[in-house]
Amino acid sequence: MNIIYVEDDPGNIQLVQRLTRSTGDTLQTFPDAESALSSETIWDADLILVDIRLPGKLTGLDMTGLLRDHGLNVPVIMITAYDIPDYIERYRDVGANLFLIKPVSVPVLVDVLNEYRV
Template identity: 35%
Template sequence: MRIILAEDNDILRKSLSFFLESKGFTVDQFSDGKDALDAIETNNYDLILTDINMPGKSGMEITQYVRQTINSETPIIILTSSGVEQTELDSFDIGANEFIAKPVSPAVLLVRINKLLKTHF
């Protein structure tokens, strides 16, 4: 299974990538939303994992693009340090499948990824 991870926090991105790879996933990681979006356009991913606030393009813009422009049903999990309820509601409104507040528990993330992949495939 191939995951794209868009997260501008280097430590979090690298640690989540390492954890997911140790669980058998292939992870393409990006610190810039525009670079991640370019990769989404040219590759097939089984899951998109994106932070909301990033340089280039935000996680919201990525989600909107995936759902509306390329009409993809690829599962999307949004990560954010924002505890604002409206942000979470907006994420679901534009098509995110899951919303996880930071700090992220790798074990909880893995459960949510597996649940999404099981219902999607």
């Protein structure tokens, strides 16, 4: 599976890199929404994992809304350390498929990847 991960925390990126190596998935990471949106590879993703709070002008919620507005229909999983009611409400409004609170355990993340595996 081709996974895009938009995250600015190196520790979180390393965890998902190790996980995807063990599952045989491919992973491309971006540190912010702007760089992810400017990449052509985002349109080839089978699954997008995105942090909500990112550096730059766009949040993960903004990015997801833009992708949906442009017709991208792959599953998007929001991952955040912030259990804020506004985020929980807005993730559905922008078209994300799932909302996970960090830290996400490895078994839970494996289950999520398997659930969305193409």
